[in-house]
Amino acid sequence: MNKRKMLGGLFLGFAFFSVAASAQQPLYKNAALPVEERVNDLLGRMALEEKILQLNQYTLGRNNNENNLGEAIKQIPAGIGSLIYFDETPELRNAMQKRAMEETRLGIPLIFGYDVIHGFRTVYPISLAQACSWNTALVEDACATAALEARKSGVDWTFSPMIDVARDGRWGRISEGYGEDPYTNAAFCVASVNGYQGNDLTSADRVAACLKHYVGYGASEAGMDYVYTEISNQTLWDTYLPPYEAGIKAGAQTVMSSFNDISGTPGSGNHYTMTEILKNRWKHDGFVVSDWSAVPQLIAQGAAADSKEAARVAFNAGLEMDMMGRCYDKHLEALVEEGKVSMERIDDAVRRILRVKFRLGLFENPYTPVSKPDERFLLPQSKAVAERLAEESIVLLKNEGGILPLQSASAKTIAVMGPLVDAEMELLGNWHGHGRAEDVYPIRKALQEEFGSQANLLFHAGCPFDGDDNSQFAGALEVARQADVLLLFMGERHNWSGENCVRSTIELPDIQSAFIAEMKKAGKPIVLILANGRPLALSNVEPLCDAIVEMWQPGVPGGKPVAGVLSGRVNPSGKLSVTFPRATGQIPIYYNRRKSARPNSGKYQDIPSTPLYDFGHGLSYTRFTYGDVSLSKTSVAAGEKLVAEVSVTNVGERDGAETVHWFISDPACRITRPNKELKHFEKQFIKAGETKTFRFEIDPMRDLSFVDADGQRFLEPGEYYIMVDGQKVKLEIHE
Numbered sequence: 142m143n144k145r146k147m148l149g150g151l152f153l154g155f156a157f158f159s160v161a162a163s164a165q166q167p168l169y170k171n172a173a174l175p176v177e178e179r180v181n182d183l184l185g186r187m188a189l190e191e192k193i194l195q196l197n198q199y200t201l202g203r204n205n206n207e208n209n210l211g212e213a214i215k216q217i218p219a220g221i222g223s224l225i226y227f228d229e230t231p232e233l234r235n236a237m238q239k240r241a242m243e244e245t246r247l248g249i250p251l252i253f254g255y256d257v258i259h260g261f262r263t264v265y266p267i268s269l270a271q272a273c274s275w276n277t278a279l280v281e282d283a284c285a286t287a288a289l290e291a292r293k294s295g296v297d298w299t300f301s302p303m304i305d306v307a308r309d310g311r312w313g314r315i316s317e318g319y320g321e322d323p324y325t326n327a328a329f330c331v332a333s334v335n336g337y338q339g340n341d342l343t344s345a346d347r348v349a350a351c352l353k354h355y356v357g358y359g360a361s362e363a364g365m366d367y368v369y370t371e372i373s374n375q376t377l378w379d380t381y382l383p384p385y386e387a388g389i390k391a392g393a394q395t396v397m398s399s400f401n402d403i404s405g406t407p408g409s410g411n412h413y414t415m416t417e418i419l420k421n422r423w424k425h426d427g428f429v430v431s432d433w434s435a436v437p438q439l440i441a442q443g444a445a446a447d448s449k450e451a452a453r454v455a456f457n458a459g460l461e462m463d464m465m466g467r468c469y470d471k472h473l474e475a476l477v478e479e480g481k482v483s484m485e486r487i488d489d490a491v492r493r494i495l496r497v498k499f500r501l502g503l504f505e506n507p508y509t510p511v512s513k514p515d516e517r518f519l520l521p522q523s524k525a526v527a528e529r530l531a532e533e534s535i536v537l538l539k540n541e542g543g544i545l546p547l548q549s550a551s552a553k554t555i556a557v558m559g560p561l562v563d564a565e566m567e568l569l570g571n572w573h574g575h576g577r578a579e580d581v582y583p584i585r586k587a588l589q590e591e592f593g594s595q596a597n598l599l600f601h602a603g604c605p606f607d608g609d610d611n612s613q614f615a616g617a618l619e620v621a622r623q624a625d626v627l628l629l630f631m632g633e634r635h636n637w638s639g640e641n642c643v644r645s646t647i648e649l650p651d652i653q654s655a656f657i658a659e660m661k662k663a664g665k666p667i668v669l670i671l672a673n674g675r676p677l678a679l680s681n682v683e684p685l686c687d688a689i690v691e692m693w694q695p696g697v698p699g700g701k702p703v704a705g706v707l708s709g710r711v712n713p714s715g716k717l718s719v720t721f722p723r724a725t726g727q728i729p730i731y732y733n734r735r736k737s738a739r740p741n742s743g744k745y746q747d748i749p750s751t752p753l754y755d756f757g758h759g760l761s762y763t764r765f766t767y768g769d770v771s772l773s774k775t776s777v778a779a780g781e782k783l784v785a786e787v788s789v790t791n792v793g794e795r796d797g798a799e800t801v802h803w804f805i806s807d808p809a810c811r812i813t814r815p816n817k818e819l820k821h822f823e824k825q826f827i828k829a830g831e832t833k834t835f836r837f838e839i840d841p842m843r844d845l846s847f848v849d850a851d852g853q854r855f856l857e858p859g860e861y862y863i864m865v866d867g868q869k870v871k872l873e874i875h876e
């Protein structure tokens with residue numbers, strides 16, 4: 142038999158086999174068919190009870206005892222839609238998934254979600270810090286490696302990224318997002334969605350993303366968690382929605398509804414945001430999950446009288462999955478029977494959830510392959526990304542007299558003090574997933590390695606994080622007197638930021654400020670190194686310090702990146718993604734405030750009205766000079782594109798990276814606009830003596846337009862300004 146015939150026979154045989162197989166196999170089990178066809182087929186086979194189960198999420202784990210797997214899962218209905226998975230090994234998931242696949246009539250796999258916020262086991266810097274890197278490619282890599290660890294551990298879906306524009310440093314959750322600016326949040330949102338999801342959600346190393354908390358949670362009054370937010374439709378559209386729109390365009394599969402009441406309608410019962418905007422206008426075809434118990438919380442918020450009404454309000458508003466609220470499983474069936482919830486709405490909701498499950502390939506690969514922890518956790522490439530991201534996130538806030546990097550001649554004896562020196566756990570940040578203190582590179586060890594051969598390091602605890610115990614001050618001052626320079630590692634504990642971790646003041650605690658003042662008595666240069674989960678108000682300690690380094694909460698790289706910055710091995714390149722005020726009383730403070738009636742007269746009696754450190758502030762060990770900004774055209778029609786360019790020269794001695802922030806400003810518009818608006822940024826590495834060109838390709842409809850209170854984008858003819866590093870160049874948009 143020739144080869145051709147033989148292959149032909151094989152194909153025929155295969156075709157016959159697949160026809161035979163498909164004769165018995167329901168369409169939804171046929172991976173070759175389009176997702177929509179499979180969804181519709183499956184939906185057509187489901188009973189109401191099965192559909193409703195899909196709309197609920199409970200939790201599973203932590204249970205590390207194999208013998209008790211049955212115990213842990215037996216309470217959970219096998220046909221449940223989703224579980225939050227607290228374990229970090231595939232076994233428990235697989236055992237539960239087996240029940241879903243084998244004990245239910247239709248074998249619909251569960252989707253397992255988890256908060257992979259800034260890492261799973263390899264913990265990265267907190268998101269607020271990540272944004273200070275202005276390196277979206279690196280953030281995408283970090284999310285991709287986090288996705289790998291998560292998916293290989295049994296998690297298909299992360300409740301991340303958080304893209305709540307946040308302008309109140311008291312709010313603990315400011316640490317979880319990308320700062321105060323809508324454009325910055327949008328840019329890092331896209332990077333993280335791409336990193337988590339990749340091009341193929343069925344891959345064994347990608348997870349579905351979830352944009353949260355939809356929407357306006359960052360506007361929580363007085364920085365309190367869970368409370369009311371006052372957001373006009375105008376501000377909703379121009380400030381809080383843009384990152385979500387960007388994330389949906391990038392293909393984010395899911396969205397989480399927020400806890401906050403948005404001007405009278407809670408985020409979790411809000412038809413305008415969840416249905417009219419998200420689904421009708423943006424055409425999102427995935428699903429909305431509630432935040433934890435947000436459905437029954439509608440009762441506390443006064444939007445529903447009881448849990449049945451809460452289920453009706455939330456579900457009809459467009460919320461598909463009830464996370465731990467136990468309202469949908471209890472009441473949806475009755476609500477359908479009573480005609481208060483339609484079958485169309487039930488089908489639409491179930492369809493959305495099934496769609497995501499099909500896209501993740503869960504029907505074909507419901508189980509997570511078992512691997513050894515060291516085959517998925519803390520892999521060299523994951524740690525390398527974490528270290529680079531932490532290096533690039535560090536912001537050099539002050540460097541009086543060029544005290545940094547430390548010179549071996551003038552820093553022979555270095556005193557290292559402060560509550561953070563031996564506090565590995567605090568360096569992980571708030572949402573540290575499965576991160577462990579022992580994974581963190583200790584500050585002490587990093588400094589010993591960096592300086593041990595050339596300097597004498599004197600360690601002293603110095604002072605606690607808070608409280609009033611100053612019993613170590615005297616001993617610390619003795620040590621300070623023997624040193625040439627003092628490195629003070631101060632700041633916040635990891636649980637001073639994050640959910641419901643609000644501070645009424647964002648100054649350093651009194652004991653820490655007092656300690657810095659005490660150390661000043663030694664008359665030695667002071668380098669303050671900060672790890673914290675929010676912007677801090679540093680006016681009272683800033684004059685006491687020669688240098689201030691914001692290292693944020695860096696995750697597992699711990700002290701290594703900052704040691705590199707202190708020695709000069711790493712040239713700092715981070716710039717602030719959030720404004721640092723002088724005092725808590727300036728909150729809310731952000732660079733993109735709307736214009737004032739008297740721009741130069743509004744003031745405080747007691748402090749300057751300017752921030753201590755502006756959005757975008759960050760020093761380097763080299764110097765960059767900017768050439769003149771040039772525009773390819775200075776007058777264009779709305780539909781015409783143009784290019785702005787600026788050259789940047791590294792005129793210093795060291796190689797370094799510079800981020801150029803391109804702002805625009807519209808001096809007059811029918812809706813008042815912010816003073817300036819970030820529209821593009823780019824970071825480039827520039828060798829000493831080299832010049833690089835930075836470009837901003839301007840599409841006026843995208844970059845100069847504004848949005849009205851109904852979300853309609855418009856571009857008015859007239860003058861605009863393109864602004865870079867103190868330069869302001871006029872551009873005309875003509876009819």
Ligand code: BGC
Pocket residue numbers: 256300353432433640
């Ligand atoms: C938080 C969410 C989180 C969820 C699940 C809630 O309390 O607000 O950000 O994703 O819990 O853990």
